Amino acid sequence: MNKRLTAFYWMTVPAVILFFVFMTLPALQGIYYSFTNWNGFGKNYDFVGIKNYINLFKDNNVGNAYWFTFKLAIVVTLLTNVLSLIIALGLNAKIKFRNFFRGIYFLPNILSVLIVGYIFNYLFSNVFTIWGQKLGIDSLSTNILGSEGLAWIGVAIVMIWQSIALNTILYLAGLQTIPTSLYEASNLDGASRWREFWSITFPLIAPFFTINMVLAMKNSLMVFDQIVALTNGGPGRATQSISHLIYTGGFQGGEFAYQSANSVIYFIVIAVISILQLKFLQKREVDM
The missing domain is CATH 1.20.5 (Single alpha-helices involved in coiled-coils or other helix-helix interfaces)
Known part of the structure; x- marks a missing residue:
């Protein structure tokens, strides 16, 4: 032994x-540099205390990045889980070529995020616009990634399309754990499909719903690759996420220490949101 x-x-x-x-x-070094004014080059820097942290709350660019990221994360998390649960319920039914469709739906998860982003960038800017012009649909005739008000929708579409794959597989795994005898008993009692879902299916896959919600929110808050491939934070700063701001400001804008402080706040925010999600959703599992 x-x-x-x-x-x-x-x-x-x-x-x-x-x-x-x-x-x-590296994380500890980032925390150390967040209390300095180091620009990322050379060895000369001074300690400035919590000045960087104070300035973060006065920076409009930082506030806009957090607002955009939270808005995007909430929309993507909710739609991803709703759509993936619907797809999982469909794939769990006894249909032909069920395993084939499961493989097809999981395919986006194994593709590179950057490659998917560049492909959709081409689709939004070339393919969809041509279709829109030929069909006379004004909303498709222009590239939404070039619009400050609509670009975030294009980013959300790509994120949802790729995120659904893993969530669907997890929901399918949860559906496999439900005994068929429960559905047989509900059929004898004359329960409707909707009643079966709320009384049997959803309560029994609650742990899978919890992990899917937490993972989807965390991944959405950390969005970076899709931003780089689709909009690079534009138009202007309309789609600049927190991760993208930290990267561009820290490694390209000479704000290494300042963005290190931003990354510390960013980590705390993600950790707090994930913990609150777990506590709330796990409590809900017990109540159900």
């Missing part, structure tokens, strides 16, 4: 060291 435990420890130590070197240490 001791030899087995020793082997386990030796297998764990390299992973811990790698995690500390490439994840924990």
